[in-house]
Amino acid sequence: MAIGYRCQVRYLLTLLAVASLGAVHADYVVRVPNARKVLYNEYKADCMWEAGTKTNVRTWLAYGLTPEIEFTLTGETISPRDTICSVDLGYSIAYPFVNKFPGLCVGVIDALNSSEDGRHFYLATSYDIGMIGQYNRDTPMTVALGAFFGSMNGPFVGVVIPYTECFRMLAEHDTKRLTAGFEFKPVRGASLRWMFQDGSVLWSAGFSGRF
Numbered sequence: 001m002a003i004g005y006r007c008q009v010r011y012l013l014t015l016l017a018v019a020s021l022g023a024v025h026a027d028y029v030v031r032v033p034n035a036r037k038v039l040y041n042e043y044k045a046d047c048m049w050e051a052g053t054k055t056n057v058r059t060w061l062a063y064g065l066t067p068e069i070e071f072t073l074t075g076e077t078i079s080p081r082d083t084i085c086s087v088d089l090g091y092s093i094a095y096p097f098v099n100k101f102p103g104l105c106v107g108v109i110d111a112l113n114s115s116e117d118g119r120h121f122y123l124a125t126s127y128d129i130g131m132i133g134q135y136n137r138d139t140p141m142t143v144a145l146g147a148f149f150g151s152m153n154g155p156f157v158g159v160v161i162p163y164t165e166c167f168r169m170l171a172e173h174d175t176k177r178l179t180a181g182f183e184f185k186p187v188r189g190a191s192l193r194w195m196f197q198d199g200s201v202l203w204s205a206g207f208s209g210r211f
Contacts, residue, residue: 144156
């Protein structure tokens with residue numbers, strides 16, 4: 001009985017750990033999707049802009065409609081165009097389990113076909129790798145792989161490497177652009193990013209929470 005009870009407690013603690021990791025993981029590396037979507041009844045807001053400009057701005061507001069479905073409103077202002085809006089949808093087939101098995105999701109980016117990149121669908125998988133360092137052992141490294149189909153067509157890859165729970169390095173290639181940079185999480189749910197993309201410097205700020 002004691003052994004069975006300890007196993008149940010260990011199982012529940014594992015589930016809680018996985019759930020907490022899901023709450024702090026991003027649903028995208030930068031633009032590359034991974035298999036961990038915004039959780040049910042949670043939201044995530046992001047704004048990314050190019051340093052030195054007032055018009056090259058992209059915004060995202062994602063919400064977990066159900067445990068599997070993520071709905072995202074997007075905005076994009078690219079000089080000299082006006083601001084345009086669209087919708088992204090993602091469906092999680094399976095969530096990743098650290099060091100055990102990868103997650104899998106499908107979705108569509110720019111369902112209204114109004115953005116610079118146009119409407120494209122994706123199939124994405126991601127694998128969480130547990131770290132063993134003194135400062136990063138509570139935060140796994142994430143590797144995302146997949147492919148876009150549509151106006152953007154081809155494979156993509158992304159990786160997020162934690163140095164500590166609050167500081168990470170990230171890099172991705174979305175079939176068109178190579179982006180790399182750093183992420184700082186000053187408090188739970190908030191993030192600041194400094195990135196480089198095709199000779200430009202990008203900044204982003206994000207926040208996630210629960211209604």
